[in-house]
Every structure is written in C-alpha cells, then in structure tokens.
Amino acid sequence: MTLPPLDYKRYFKWITRxxxxxxxxxxxxxxxxxxxxxxxxxxxxxxxxVAHRTKTALIDVRSEILKQDDYNRFLCIDGIHPNLDGHSLIASVILNFLKDNYSFLLI
Structure with missing residues (x-):
C-alpha cells in the first residue's frame, strides 16, 4: 500500500510544537x-x-486521496495520520481493490 499524503505545514508545526x-x-x-x-x-x-519490481500487488491509496478536493480534511491535527474520514476512505480504496482483484476473498 502506498502512503497517504501528508500536510507538511501541519506536520512541521506538530513536530516542532x-x-x-x-x-x-x-x-x-x-x-x-x-x-x-x-x-x-x-x-x-x-x-x-518495489511492488512493481517484485510483482507484488499494490493498493494505491495515495493517488485516491490526492484526487479529493481537499485531502487535508482526511488528516489528523498532526498532519500525517489519517483521521476517521481518512481511515474510511482508505478502507473504501482497499475494499474496491479487493472487489476488483480478489473478490473471492469477500465471499
């Protein structure tokens, strides 16, 4: 799975307090x-x-989150971790990937 994007400004403020x-x-x-x-x-x-080189299945959550109008609304106050809406979006992306590629797992 790719990494969800972060909000560098909020993250910088968070780590430097x-x-x-x-x-x-x-x-x-x-x-x-x-x-x-x-x-x-x-x-x-x-x-x-690495996923492409090793022919490993990859779930691209990053691209899906970046498609959103304001992806920052999916992040916690620290600017890096997904909030509840972010986790819901990630779960949706994963579920769609499973439906499209491994539907037998969902039976």
Missing part, C-alpha cells in the same frame, strides 16, 4: 518545510517501485 527555536533548528538541516512532503512522497514512490 510551534516553538520558533525548534523550527529554526530543524530548518537548519532540513532546508525547507516542503522537503518533508518530498521525502514522504519519495518513500511512497519507492514502495510502488
């Missing part, structure tokens, strides 16, 4: 808040690549 000194220190080695999103996206892309 809104502390200006912490924010400055993290940005010294991170460079910019946007890199959080890029690293996370790259990690998800690696999952996709």
């Amino acid at each position: 809104g502390d200006e000194t912490a924010e400055k220190n993290v940005l010294k080695w991170l460079g910019s808040e946007e890199k959080i999103y890029n690293w996370h996206k790259t990690y998800s892309e690696m999952i996709t690549e």
